[in-house]
Amino acid sequence: MKKSANIAHNAAPAIALLFLLFLWEFGVRFYEIKPWILPGPVKVLSSLIKEHNLLLMHTGITLFEALTGFLLAVILAFITAFLLTHVEWLNRAFYPLLIISQTVPLIVLAVLFTLWFGWGLTPKIIIVVLVCFFPVTINFIEGINSVDPDQVHLFRSMGANKWTIFRLVKLPSALPAFFSGLRIAATYSIMAAVIGEWLGAQKGLGYFMTLKQKSFAIDEVLAAVFIICLMSFLLVKAVDFLEYIMLPWNRINENGKY
Amino acid sequence: MSKVQVIEICKTLDQLYTLDNISLTLNPQECVVILGPSGCGKSTLFNIISGLIKPDKGKIIIDGQDYTGKTGRVGYMQQKDLLLPFRTVLDNIALPLVVKGESLKQARNKAKSYLSEFGLVGFENYYPRQLSGGMRQRAALLRTYLFASDIMLLDEPFAALDAITRHKMQLWLINLRSQYNPSILFITHDIEEALLLGDRIYVFSPLPARIIGEFNVKGLSEPEKNKYKKKIIELL
Structure with a gap:
């Protein structure tokens, strides 16, 4: 009873997704929508299979940048x-700048980077770095600052220096927060690379999509979108897995059981 | 020679005159209790003895040497167990020795030999979150003891425990003293606890803290202790 309820619980999002895909396919067929406006999921899937060689090459580039x-x-x-x-003094000088830096419209910077660094991979990687840097840094700083000061005092009373305290106390304490930031960065990373490619590139999924969009091959654009979603999802899962491995103590719940 | 000498310590903390000319001594193998109302600066005194903060005036002498403002000499334990949640019980106990420069393996071996005495056998690979409050305090106490077996500063170590566990821990500490003979400075605001555990009791006034009484209660009988209890209550 409990087990079957559990399976239903886990299957719920998959069923919802299938239902929505079905609705989409049904709607496209029922209203006879032209494939260059909106193709159905079946058509997208068939283009994905047909173009898999080309898509795989572009995916590799995007994944590398991300x-x-x-x-x-x-x-x-x-x-x-x-x-x-x-x-x-570094904190006082740079922490506000770090926050303000997030107000700069990244898309404009992306255009400038292409201007400065050309059409290669460098400007895309820089964009990914800029996008991912902020959530990881902020969460990590929060994590380090939220360490119990009494805990730090205890190790200071033992005569531990700053580096030892960071290594033994602050860093491990901040790891859960660090992973929260990592998870956000993972979701953004693929998208950031694609945006970079969209604004000017010769390879990558973003470039592929601009090309296909101009020739109204919407099915292939959506096939690329599917890959982007899948990659982002897998990257987040990879971060979750890493956290699971690295923080065994964090798996223990309130009752003290795994 | 006395183990710890606190000589004419004065301290103003956050513009608050906290410690007013505190002088006290801790003799070898003695348990000295500092008794006073909550927030009277007792913990500040421990922070000074452990070297975490410097006094405005006065000196801390340990084993005849000046340790004013120097950390790493005494074991310090607080009301909170302050065990690292991400380390096993054994590693938590061993870490202070690592800070002192021993290898983790060496430190673990040393820690292991004390587990049974501290009632932690079978729990060494558990995480602190999986232990009861009493067990966590025992682990914290063992950590304190392993770091500095001769001088232990215990700052209301049992205050956060329930009454039954607290009493068990008190009896257990008495037993521990007879085995290992450490010198202990013990802070509490509980008169019963002070009379149960202490050889000598210093009574602190509310802020700024001054010593308003010193009682030698070592080896006294129940009725005699009760007399002292009345005296102390009058003082406070």
């Missing part, structure tokens, strides 16, 4: 968070 940018952003975020939480 992952490289993501990793660079995490490294930068780590260093920034450490400095801002340990050097008071």
